[in-house]
Amino acid sequence: MPSPTGSVVALSSASATTFSIGIVYLGYWGIHEPAPWKFTDALVVLCALGGFACLGLVPWMATRPVESESNDAGVRVARRLFLAGVCAIWFSVSLSVLMSA
Numbered sequence: 216m217p218s219p220t221g222s223v224v225a226l227s228s229a230s231a232t233t234f235s236i237g238i239v240y241l242g243y244w245g246i247h248e249p250a251p252w253k254f255t256d257a258l259v260v261l262c263a264l265g266g267f268a269c270l271g272l273v274p275w276m277a278t279r280p281v282e283s284e285s286n287d288a289g290v291r292v293a294r295r296l297f298l299a300g301v302c303a304i305w306f307s308v309s310l311s312v313l314m315s316a
Contacts, residue, residue, distance in 0.1 A: 223277045226293050230273035230300065237263060237270075237304040244311050255314045259307045266303030269296045 241263050277293035 222290055223274075223293075226277050226290070226297055227274040230270040230297055233297075233301055233304060234267060234270040237267060237308075240308055255310065259311045259314075262303050262307035262310070266300040266307065269300030269303065273297050273300070 241260070244259070273293045273296050276296055277290050279289045281287075281289055
């Protein structure tokens with residue numbers, strides 16, 4: 216079953232938007248502060264980097280060549296990568312908020 220028209224564009228723009236919001240938050244959170252890092256700080260950054268990697272791969276996976284026009288295997292993988300990236304970014308943001316409270 217083919218994906219709806221515009222789903223590749225929607226996935227790509229949603230991943231780019233989430234990527235940019237995550238980068239802004241990570242910069243606001245204080246990745247550049249001179250204080251020594253704790254284990255939770257490293258965990259926040261590693262989760263965020265994993266999420267950024269997933270979100271960065273979304274457009275590449277959604278637009279990869281497939282056997283036939285009706286095959287949407289690339290879009291299905293891109294949707295899973297998008298979900299994994301968003302979950303990783305939200306986990307890192309939640310962890311950073313909880314450890315600062």
